[in-house]
Amino acid sequence: MTRIVDVARRAGVSTATVSRVLNGKSVRPALAAAVHDAVAELGYTPDRTARSLRRRHSETVALVLPDVENPFFTAVARGVEDAALAAGYSVVLCNTDDRADKEDLYLTVADVENMAGVVLAPADAHPAIDRLVERGRSVVVIDRRVAHDVDQVTFDNRALGHRAATALLDRGFRRIACVTGPATTSTAVDRAEGWRAALHDAGLAADDDLLVHANFRVDGGYDAIGTLLGRSPAPDAVVATNNLAGVGVLRALADRHGGPVPAPAGDGPDGPGLGVGVIGDLPFATSRTSDVALVPLNPRGLGTTAARLLLERIAGSDAPARHLVQEIGDGTDAVAPARPA
Amino acid sequence: MTRIVDVARRAGVSTATVSRVLNGKSVRPALAAAVHDAVAELGYTPDRTARSLRRRHSETVALVLPDVENPFFTAVARGVEDAALAAGYSVVLCNTDDRADKEDLYLTVADVENMAGVVLAPADAHPAIDRLVERGRSVVVIDRRVAHDVDQVTFDNRALGHRAATALLDRGFRRIACVTGPATTSTAVDRAEGWRAALHDAGLAADDDLLVHANFRVDGGYDAIGTLLGRSPAPDAVVATNNLAGVGVLRALADRHGGPVPAPAGDGPDGPGLGVGVIGDLPFATSRTSDVALVPLNPRGLGTTAARLLLERIAGSDAPARHLVQEIGDGTDAVAPARPA
DNA sequence: TTGCACGCTGTAATCGATTACTGGCAGGCT
DNA sequence: AGCCTGCCAGTAATCGATTACAGCGTGCAA
Numbered sequence: 001m002t003r004i005v006d007v008a009r010r011a012g013v014s015t016a017t018v019s020r021v022l023n024g025k026s027v028r029p030a031l032a033a034a035v036h037d038a039v040a041e042l043g044y045t046p047d048r049t050a051r052s053l054r055r056r057h058s059e060t061v062a063l064v065l066p067d068v069e070n071p072f073f074t075a076v077a078r079g080v081e082d083a084a085l086a087a088g089y090s091v092v093l094c095n096t097d098d099r100a101d102k103e104d105l106y107l108t109v110a111d112v113e114n115m116a117g118v119v120l121a122p123a124d125a126h127p128a129i130d131r132l133v134e135r136g137r138s139v140v141v142i143d144r145r146v147a148h149d150v151d152q153v154t155f156d157n158r159a160l161g162h163r164a165a166t167a168l169l170d171r172g173f174r175r176i177a178c179v180t181g182p183a184t185t186s187t188a189v190d191r192a193e194g195w196r197a198a199l200h201d202a203g204l205a206a207d208d209d210l211l212v213h214a215n216f217r218v219d220g221g222y223d224a225i226g227t228l229l230g231r232s233p234a235p236d237a238v239v240a241t242n243n244l245a246g247v248g249v250l251r252a253l254a255d256r257h258g259g260p261v262p263a264p265a266g267d268g269p270d271g272p273g274l275g276v277g278v279i280g281d282l283p284f285a286t287s288r289t290s291d292v293a294l295v296p297l298n299p300r301g302l303g304t305t306a307a308r309l310l311l312e313r314i315a316g317s318d319a320p321a322r323h324l325v326q327e328i329g330d331g332t333d334a335v336a337p338a339r340p341a
Numbered sequence: 342m343t344r345i346v347d348v349a350r351r352a353g354v355s356t357a358t359v360s361r362v363l364n365g366k367s368v369r370p371a372l373a374a375a376v377h378d379a380v381a382e383l384g385y386t387p388d389r390t391a392r393s394l395r396r397r398h399s400e401t402v403a404l405v406l407p408d409v410e411n412p413f414f415t416a417v418a419r420g421v422e423d424a425a426l427a428a429g430y431s432v433v434l435c436n437t438d439d440r441a442d443k444e445d446l447y448l449t450v451a452d453v454e455n456m457a458g459v460v461l462a463p464a465d466a467h468p469a470i471d472r473l474v475e476r477g478r479s480v481v482v483i484d485r486r487v488a489h490d491v492d493q494v495t496f497d498n499r500a501l502g503h504r505a506a507t508a509l510l511d512r513g514f515r516r517i518a519c520v521t522g523p524a525t526t527s528t529a530v531d532r533a534e535g536w537r538a539a540l541h542d543a544g545l546a547a548d549d550d551l552l553v554h555a556n557f558r559v560d561g562g563y564d565a566i567g568t569l570l571g572r573s574p575a576p577d578a579v580v581a582t583n584n585l586a587g588v589g590v591l592r593a594l595a596d597r598h599g600g601p602v603p604a605p606a607g608d609g610p611d612g613p614g615l616g617v618g619v620i621g622d623l624p625f626a627t628s629r630t631s632d633v634a635l636v637p638l639n640p641r642g643l644g645t646t647a648a649r650l651l652l653e654r655i656a657g658s659d660a661p662a663r664h665l666v667q668e669i670g671d672g673t674d675a676v677a678p679a680r681p682a
Numbered sequence: 683t684t685g686c687a688c689g690c691t692g693t694a695a696t697c698g699a700t701t702a703c704t705g706g707c708a709g710g711c712t
Numbered sequence: 713a714g715c716c717t718g719c720c721a722g723t724a725a726t727c728g729a730t731t732a733c734a735g736c737g738t739g740c741a742a
Contacts, residue, residue, distance in 0.1 A: 045453045047394075047453070047455070048453060048454050048455070049390060049393045049394045049399060049454070049455050050394055052390045053388075053390045053391055053394050058390060060401075060433070068409075068415050068418060068419065069412065069415045069416060069419060069624070071410065071412070071625065074409050074410045074415055075410060077409060077434065078409065078410060078436065081434070081435075081436060090433050090435075090450065090454065091433060091434060092401070092431050092432060092433045092434070093418065093422070093432060093433070093434045094422075094431075095419065095422060109431065112386045112388070112389060113389045113390070113431065114388070114389070114390050218624075218625075244625075246627075247625050247626075247627055250627035250628075251626065251627055251628070251629070254627065254628045254629045255629055259627075259628070282625070282627060283410070283559075283625075284412065284559070284585075284588050284623070284624075284625035284626070285588075285592065285625070285626075285627040286587075286588055286591035286592055286595065286600075286623060286626040286627055286628045286630075287591075287592070287595045287600070287627045287628040288592070288595045288596055289627075
């Protein structure tokens with residue numbers, strides 16, 4: 001292992017000078033050149049651990065997610081990883097299973113490991129990030145809004161719900177149900193609100209019968225179809241407000257009578273078909289998705305945006321906390337400042 | 342930040358004693374108790390960075406994967422994470438996109454970051470792990486076999502291929518094609534070999550026409566169906582040797598005539614249906630999977646097994662390199678030693 | 683009683699990079 | 713000439729935990 005002293009000796013300078021050259025402080029050109037030569041000859045890379053000890057923070061960021069097995073979050077992870085890596089940071093991945101206690105654990109780990117920062121998709125509306133923030137660690141919250149005064153990046157969830165419902169309205173459906181997540185998550189609530197607003201805008205009632213608070217997993221969507229088909233009158237279409245609920249809905253329909261229908265007229269042989277709208281992407285769909293009204297998201301963009309904010313904080317920005325809205329149009333990753341609440 | 346000296350002062354002992362208590366060396370019980378009290382009162386946690394500097398390796402393991410967006414690998418990641426976390430290690434995730442250059446980069450990062458070890462699903466048969474091994478870092482290779490003398494955990498891929506083909510034979514199919522991955526990966530080759538053997542065992546010819554070397558992604562499976570339907574005589578069923586190729590196959594069939602058929606008799610309205618067998622799981626399938634002959638895997642078990650081996654190495658085991666075969670029966674994570682090659 | 687061995691504890695060195703502080707030198711000003 | 717300023721480079725302190733080494737006390741044997 002070559003150390004900084006080896007480089008210093010070889011270049012005929014002090015370790016301080018080597019350090020300065022490597023960190024871009026001003027040094028006489030001749031010495032800088034000698035240092036660079038020595039570094040190249042010895043193949044020297046600074047020891048990250050020693051550097052972290054001295055600098056009091058590491059070059060690692062934590063990405064704390066409810067569920068890495070959800071393709072939405074894996075895409076987020078890719079985005080974070082891309083941006084972080086380009087800046088020389090590594091990403092450690094942490095799964096909370098949507099449980100506050102595991103989340104706390106990981107946030108503590110991030111703290112005692114002196115990680116440079118945390119990107120957090122919180123399990124509930126009150127993540128334990130205050131201590132981290134007080135200690136000067138950078139934190140960016142994504143996907144779900146929280147009341148804390150930290151940087152946040154979310155989608156315009158109300159607009160997403162509105163758009164999904166409108167797409168089904170445009171296809172001619174009239175009695176449109178909504179399968180959303182727990183009422184405790186802002187994402188679930190906001191998307192459902194958008195759905196409701198779209199129905200109102202179309203002059204239709206958003207019957208409470210038609211709103212199901214399930215969970216954001218496959219089984220939630222699956223079971224919700226059972227519930228909804230028991231309503232009378234039954235809906236003629238359903239909006240699933242996230243990808244996994246959408247998978248569950250589609251699988252339930254496939255198990256019953258062959259899948260979603262593109263328009264109200266298209267009754268299948270096994271009963272009246274349901275139209276389906278899904279907020280999110282279905283990268284592993286095993287059926288035709290052209291009959292589904294998809295409102296694609298841009299989770300990877302969400303990840304890169306969050307990482308960018310985080311890196312700015314790590315670099316020392318002390319601007320007031322920002323709340324960005326991740327744009328989704330056509331997979332670009334443009335970002336708009338949040339509407340004033 | 343409370344440091345070890347604070348604890349030492351409070352307990353009225355030296356830092357050496359505190360360290361020894363915390364690391365389980367023998368210390369007079371009275372002092373140990375005092376240290377424990379002080380630790381509890383101050384809420385002390387040792388600084389991992391400082392510890393890593395001194396111990397010359399960190400408490401982090403790298404998990405280097407071709408593609409975290411593939412549900413198979415995310416499940417592997419969960420397994421590794423569970424086991425590593427239980428042992429107090431963090432996991433950093435690295436995406437190689439199946440490219441050797443990115444893989445090299447990450448392996449180098451793992452080295453210069455003094456990571457305790459690496460779990461690697463290699464992009465090709467010759468990962469650059471020799472330098473890591475020489476430097477005494479622990480390495481476990483998973484999923485694909487390599488010629489290096491390191492611990493490896495794989496599935497019995499030949500048996501998997503055999504089983505998938507046999508399942509289709511049992512359903513009455515006779516002209517069974519195979520869509521597998523690049524001929525450069527042992528996994529793709531072995532599974533195809535199993536497919537071929539099953540046909541031979543049934544007294545059928547494994548026509549070269551029916552073996553497609555695609556890639557292990559969705560588009561590979563999708564396009565392969567186009568190729569196979571152009572053969573004459575066309576196959577009556579197809580084995581996809583990994584999950585994503587399976588997704589592609591199913592989606593291609595859905596786009597053409599409504600999906601897989603459970604048996605050769607079941608011609609659909611839009612043409613002769615194909616039977617489908619898939620090695621792997623389809624957690625995000627949006628169609629009925631009961632018509633698909635699934636050979637489920639146990640990627641999470643693969644991950645925990647690999648992590649277990651890795652942790653043993655990190656703890657200092659210098660047993661000869663092991664090659665384990667991950668069992669898949671019923672989702673358990675039992676492990677058998679490899680058959681002698 | 684003296685000597686030796688053993689076991690526990692404390693002091694201080696160590697891991698490797700960063701950086702506060704000090705000192706030297708050059709150039710400009712009075 | 714004498715003084716001050718500013719720039720640059722080197723020395724050494726520093727981050728916090730671990731551990732080699734030394735010292736001390738106890739107990740046993742001669």
